[in-house]
Amino acid sequence: MQREIGTIDAQEVMAVLAAVPDPEIPVISVVELGIVRGFDPLREVVIITPTYSGCPATLVIEQSIRAALDAAGLSRILVKTELAPAWSTDWITQAGRAKLLAYGIAPPPLGDGAPSLRNRLAAQCPQCGSHNTTEISRFASTPCKALWRCNACQEPFDRFKCH
Template identity: 50%
Template sequence: MEAAAMLSTSRLSAAQVWSWLNEVPDPEIPVISVVDLGIVRGVQVTGDSACTVTITPTYSGCPAMQVIADAVTEALTARGVQHVQLHTQLSPAWTTDWMSESGKAKLKGYGIAPPAQQVIDISGLRHGGKGGLAAGVKRHAIAAPTVVCPHCGSSHTELTSQFGSTPCKALYKCLDCREPFDYFKCH
């Protein structure tokens, strides 16, 4: 490892930790970092060589969380941080809005359609203030997002399956270039 990337004798800064974490790849989509994905929610420097990193799971059952926690700890200890504490935070719940623009661009370049702006409208299944179904609100009234093919850019695409290769993705196919692709679901 280059000396410049190591913790110098000066005190640890949060900005430094963020930049190191920005190099930790997501284990399932290695093209983007855990920071790009919005999993790292906070960095707190707690001493000369100690910090607390707050992470949040994308999905409750995300099997990559342990790997991510280990990778974060390893990346920081490898750079000389002596005490790394990890804190898992559930609320506010992770949303694809936290994914960075550069992260979305990297996903697209990798062949995965990034989440569309439109978030699943939970209120579509719910009713006014009481939480029931609104009269006349039907299941399919909840608009499906327009997903753009990451290969040819066409928005003439079709959902193949609500779940793709991981819980955070759905499977689509492009009706123009005929290629199948993963779509990072909006949540």
């Protein structure tokens, strides 16, 4: 049965999207990553925003969201990309940050808009918890991550860049 416009609520849609993993870091969902900006129940549009302009995962993310909506019987909901406001790592949820850490990626420091402080504080090693760490390369395996090394346990690790 066709549902009337305005009867699909945001909670229902967000529950569907909360099960869509990020293609690069599958432990975290596109909602936790802050890519999904919201759902407009009247226009029936899901608003998403890319992380980095050149992130190759952007297209895959849009397709995964489309597929999840279709599978939940919500095919008529449109997915729209908006650039403003620009994505920030401050939008990664607390739960998302905890999942990144458990996965072995140091979460980004808070404080977008304070470039002088960015990356200056030593990252905490996700393996042993030490703060005795060194940045090896600010550009690393993906646009959103930097490569670090722990001087205590010697393990290299990724750190989500502050953005």
